[in-house]
Amino acid sequence: MRLVGVRVKNFRTIGPQEQFLDLSQTLTVIGPNNSGKTNLLQAVQMLFTGHDNGHGYTVSSDSPQGRGARTSIVGYFEGDVDEADLEFYRELDRLYAMFELTRPGPSVALYLTFSGSDNPTYSFFPNQRRPKDRSVQASISKVQKQLVIDLLGNFNCHFIPSEKSMRELIDDVLTPFIRAVVVDVLTPQIQAIEEELDGVSSNITDALVASGVNGLSASFGFRGGSIENVLGGFDFYLSDPYKTSLSRKGQGTQSLAFMAALHWVTEREKALKKKSIWLVEEPESFLHPKLSHNATKLLDTLGHSATVIMTSHSMAFVPHDPKRVVGTHLDGDGSTVIESFTSHEKATSALRRGIGLRFADYFSLGTLTVFTEGQSDSQHLRWFLAKSEHWVGCQWPMLRQATLSDRGGASELAGFLRANYEILRREQPTVSLFDETTRA
Template sequence: MTKHNIPRPRLSKLVISNFRCIGPKPVVIDLDEIVVLVGPNNSGKSSILRAYEVVMCDGSKNGELNLDDFPNGKIESHALPKIELHTVVYDHSPGEKWIDETSGEKVVRELWTWANIGKAKRQGFNVTTGEWDDSVPWGAANVANSRRPQPHKVDAFSDPEVQSKEIIKLLTSIINDRVKSFINPKIDQEEQSEFVKLLEQVKTIQKSIISESQDEINKAQDGISELIKEVFPGYKVVFDSRPEDDIEKSISLFKAGSKLLMGPEEGFQSTIDRQGSGARRTLLWAALRYISESSSKNDRPHVLLLDEPELCLHPNAVREACRVLYDLPKTNKWQVMVTTHSPSFIDVSRDNTTIIRVERNAEGEIEGTTVYRPNKIMLNDDDKVRLKLLNICDPYVTEFFFGGHTIVVEGDTEYTAFKHVISQYPDQFKDVHIIRARGKATIISLIKILNHFGSRYSILHDSDYPTLSNGNKNGAWTTNENIRNAVYCHEDPTKVRLIASIRNFENAFLGEEVSKEKPYNALVNLMEKPNSLKQIRDLLEALVNHAARIPHGFIEWDVLEDLEKSLNNRTELNHFS
């Protein structure tokens, strides 16, 4: 494999401790093409974004800490900020002693520790000694950074001027990439771009200046070498000017004060920092969409660190922003990490997304729990299609990622009935999420995701009939067993309560078949009949509290024969043939 065909190093893990609101218990973040951080306010999500940016900017001002970045704003020797980064590499350029292959991949570990405000001490993990070493992989910070993505961080509530500068930086870096990608040594001089011709002129001038200055350079080398020999006999100093290395860095395509203007085509256009928050955010998404839909031959990757992307966006723009966000890594040049409070920015049908819930535990410590990784859930193609359609129909379907007790129901009628009960008894059913699958088979796909959490949840589905009216087998009846089998894949199936509505929810609840306007009829019944309201309230309580009694018309089941027996009893009771 040639040098140009070797994949870029891939960031795989971030470990953070004693940084801002994150305490001594390390928070471990598994990195993917897209990482979505969810959780309550003030739980450390923005701190994780900042930690990511810090290590990506090692050696620059953005890689330095101030006092506010230390726990409780104090510098204490037993609680120094530490950030550890794991990088997967595909060659041996870091050096053999830094590469750990025990996982099956080539992993390089680096550690940054701040003993005071300002710059960190960077170390590499030496796999030969099994200890942290003061020498480091790839050497100097600027060399190591060239192997990593270039960070672009947009905070939720940045000063407008700061936010506009970041957008301009993002755009100018991409335009620079585009222009510099035009360099092609195989093209004749006459056909080269003006930029390439300018580079050649600068190269010639620099070589000429170095040649004219060589005598002075030699005198300086010899003088310093004589002084060095007094301490290190036989040593000499050589100044290697390298006038032809990184020649493109000698040219800036944009003035330092470059501005980006926005406004009506025929009207007044003002700078980005004078636009409203919504306009700045919309411009950001437009820039990202342009980047995701275009390509460059330049191989420097990027990482987008975005805090609460849903802020200030018109509802119509939210779905478009989500699409752009998830399409960005398709160029193979971007990683994305976002914090969000919006279920709309979670798409479980994608293969490249890790979702991490950040929250405080009972002791007040911040924890980062990876609640979703597609490669561990093993969704099949049908699952992905169902989840994609469900996400389109109901952008809030992924509320369960944000905590609370999750109840999956089959259709709109159950969803409407339970939402009405929750509105009447908000204190009793606080933090209860009702997820409508909008189809029986989709319940199985949702169960696979919920099982990955390892937490408690409940399922309510229609039992349906074993056979159709024409005597053929009913596929919906077979799905019952598939739902039960999916529940058994939970690491502890006792955490799941599986309840069936005998025949269907409308029949169990209303005692009759309803063919149209089912949610409306259920809602009217609840509002007009106190006994109906009590029945559905008791059912919801049974779904939340797994020890609570289940009302008549519904059954907690485990064996298909028991479900069929309850169905037959219900049929006889209702005088159905």
């Protein structure tokens, strides 16, 4: 079973206008701060809150501005009818039959809403009238509840917030799986461990009896009855070639190592017949720009075996396929709106606008710029401006404030203008100075 899309309405900054996330492939969400990117990730996570509301939805904090608008989250799933999901589809067909309906295909829509008392309600048929027969109604409720449990149980959804420390992320995400691996190794030795503990217990009991205390004996067992509870945390080391604790590495190296570990966790969950969903908030946090390529490659590869959704402010994390990126902004009512892009250029342009970054900043250009062919042209122009500073009618205040930028030759300037002028001219005034006839 795969999660291929999520539709959200009335959740935090997401208002009454439904917003849709296509999760058929790895998706990156870009946009300015406080435009609802994280809320979209958490809406996906909330889909898996379960009947017991494990993610703690409350109307007061999760309904838009606490107004009590009815939150709706719809998950769209697709499975393999002839393979691992066959039993699920059989039960789903049984539910369809109770409504006197026929399942149209492998796509499954699961609807989640919340009552005013914060209780989650799941349904496969939110607008379908139930049969009047009460025994059939009871059967519908029982079958539907178990189907929801089975469907959500196919997934492990992990939210990776940017504000958590690396130690916290490792303890939350990685340590439980490492502990499980160690338990698998230790399980065949449990009898020998228990015999050793019995020896310790006997020694203590003998000491009590020797001191005159009768009727009292000691014993040891695993805390909570499980050997897993005996195991604490684990230290994470990297060698380059000297073995060093992960915590002593730079934040960028720590982040890369953690992203690499997500691949192993995904494989462990796959072995448990679970599909991993990774909701990654601003993976560029703490990364040196040179490491961005490594990080995007790790996350792209992760997306081949798991569902990956990330938010980002970094140009390096904007995928070149426009179908894999969406933007967010707030409308006039302050509600989050998702926008799609037709090209990588439009996506990066929207990101630059959202974070206040100009394309011109990459070329160290000033507010006003004069492009020249080469260094000698810039020097001659500076000489003339200095020479004419006090001449009548030669004030030219804007020209004197402009940045002079030489491009290394006439052909280089012509090529630069062909590639960039359409973008630069929208951002700031620019003048190009050619001092001789040039074939452009």
